Amino acid sequence: MTLTNKLVLCGLLIGMAAYSTPNNSHADESAQVVKITASKFHFTPDHITLVKGQPVILQLSSTDRAHGFLIRALKIDADIKPGTVTHITVTPTTAGTFKAICDHYCGLGHSGMKMTVVVQDVTAKASSEHVLTASNTISK
Amino acid sequence: MKDQIARRSFLKIAGMSLGIGVVYEFAPFLANRLEAGAITDFFKKANGEAPASFTFAQFSDPHVGFQGPPDPLGTKAFETAVELINQNAQHPDFVLFTGDLTHDAENRDAHAQRMQLFKSIAGRINTSALHTVPGENDAALDGGVLYREHFGETYYSFDHKGVHFVALDNVSRGRPEVGADQLAWLKADIGRFPKTAPIVIFTHRPLFDLKPEWEWFTADGDVVMNVLAPYENVTVLYGHIHRHHFRQTGRVKHYAARSLIFAFNDPATNEDKKQLPFNKDDPFKELGIRRVTSERDGVALRVNDVVLTKAEFSGLSGIQQMLKGNNSIGGGSSNDTD
Numbered sequence: 001m002t003l004t005n006k007l008v009l010c011g012l013l014i015g016m017a018a019y020s021t022p023n024n025s026h027a028d029e030s031a032q033v034v035k036i037t038a039s040k041f042h043f044t045p046d047h048i049t050l051v052k053g054q055p056v057i058l059q060l061s062s063t064d065r066a067h068g069f070l071i072r073a074l075k076i077d078a079d080i081k082p083g084t085v086t087h088i089t090v091t092p093t094t095a096g097t098f099k100a101i102c103d104h105y106c107g108l109g110h111s112g113m114k115m116t117v118v119v120q121d122v123t124a125k126a127s128s129e130h131v132l133t134a135s136n137t138i139s140k
Numbered sequence: 141m142k143d144q145i146a147r148r149s150f151l152k153i154a155g156m157s158l159g160i161g162v163v164y165e166f167a168p169f170l171a172n173r174l175e176a177g178a179i180t181d182f183f184k185k186a187n188g189e190a191p192a193s194f195t196f197a198q199f200s201d202p203h204v205g206f207q208g209p210p211d212p213l214g215t216k217a218f219e220t221a222v223e224l225i226n227q228n229a230q231h232p233d234f235v236l237f238t239g240d241l242t243h244d245a246e247n248r249d250a251h252a253q254r255m256q257l258f259k260s261i262a263g264r265i266n267t268s269a270l271h272t273v274p275g276e277n278d279a280a281l282d283g284g285v286l287y288r289e290h291f292g293e294t295y296y297s298f299d300h301k302g303v304h305f306v307a308l309d310n311v312s313r314g315r316p317e318v319g320a321d322q323l324a325w326l327k328a329d330i331g332r333f334p335k336t337a338p339i340v341i342f343t344h345r346p347l348f349d350l351k352p353e354w355e356w357f358t359a360d361g362d363v364v365m366n367v368l369a370p371y372e373n374v375t376v377l378y379g380h381i382h383r384h385h386f387r388q389t390g391r392v393k394h395y396a397a398r399s400l401i402f403a404f405n406d407p408a409t410n411e412d413k414k415q416l417p418f419n420k421d422d423p424f425k426e427l428g429i430r431r432v433t434s435e436r437d438g439v440a441l442r443v444n445d446v447v448l449t450k451a452e453f454s455g456l457s458g459i460q461q462m463l464k465g466n467n468s469i470g471g472g473s474s475n476d477t478d
Contacts, residue, residue: 072352105280
């Protein structure tokens with residue numbers, strides 16, 4: 001394994017941790033918990049917003065059958081099994097809008113089972129607002 | 141885009157291919173090369189076959205049982221492709237089907253009937269053998285149980301006239317993945333061959349991250365590619381994406397086939413995956429002919445896609461017109477190279 005690969009792997013381990021427990025769990029209580037429920041063929045809610053650099057626990061459950069929760073770009077890949085709550089601790093490091101999909105084939109509506117995950121860069125936003133304010137001030 | 145082929149490449153893709161199925165022609169043009177002798181000896185010892193020219197066809201994604209919209213024609217494109225192949229004087233040695241032979245049905249009996257209908261239509265092809273791999277519609281919901289009852293194992297390999305063919309299953313585990321057991325099998329299977337042996341992998345999903353958010357990927361595709369990396373002449377034929385696409389990763393060339401039911405939109409320019417709407421005045425939109433022409437020295441090949449012109453629902457007259465080379469210019473393709 002190259003040094004680069006080791007660093008990437010280390011980064012992934014730091015950036016995301018997943019575990020499953022029956023029904024409830026004891027997760028990192030300092031992190032915000034976002035509950036996501038999977039059912040054929042949708043996620044509820046279908047849109048969440050996270051903050052770059054801020055840890056969050058995604059609490060995933062299914063009402064019917066096995067589903068998946070995949071955001072390839074963020075290296076998030078979890079199984080959601082009925083009767084089990086899957087917890088993923090995520091610290092998003094990339095701002096942007098991402099699609100999470102179910103990657104466990106679950107029937108004829110499977111390809112439409114997705115949700116939107118927005119990762120906001122609060123620091124950049126604040127900086128941008130500051131610049132905008134300054135610019136406005138100048139233009140006045 | 142011009143696709144480069146290594147000068148020492150054994151496996152030459154030439155002749156024509158069809159948008160509603162693909163015809164590949166293989167020519168043993170290593171005859172004057174040093175490794176040709178070793179390859180010939182290897183296959184003669186392995187199965188008694190020496191490398192020889194041959195043709196095979198690839199059909200993909202007929203989705204038997206699908207009812208429109210967007211395509212109200214059901215199995216018409218599939219049946220038309222079968223007629224087309226049968227009318228060609230040179231019958232393919234065999235036909236590969238790269239998945240989604242049937243459209244999924246949650247009722248087991250209904251799904252079984254679709255598999256029987258698929259076999260009935262495919263059985264009309266004038267060829268010696270049909271080789272299939274499952275798509276997620278065929279095998280993902282029940283782990284491939286029904287598929288195996290109708291078609292046999294979901295992964296296997298065979299040799300044909302000096303080319304080693306490998307059927308890979310990246311659907312029946314429910315997720316888009318090959319899995320550890322099959323990876324171990326693949327490594328052992330191709331481990332028997334010289335690194336210069338021509339190998340064709342046929343599978344359903346792309347083995348690279350083409351568009352993961354559309355589920356156009358295989359989760360452990362990179363591991364498959366690592367297994368294949370030492371081999372110099374590997375071609376991957378796949379379906380699933382319902383449109384033409386070419387990509388080269390390292391020395392491996394990946395070709396996607398169009399479907400026999402409807403096309404998807406372009407992943408490069410669209411955020412969401414959508415089936416292209418059916419147009420009665422242009423019923424074979426995004427179906428057409430792909431001609432793959434080998435240039436004189438065999439170093440490069442040229443890929444021309446031809447979109448069919450207006451045709452009746454049967455489409456046969458339009459396709460025949462294209463095959464004769466009339467009005468057959470145009471069409472785009474989606475190619476890229478890593």
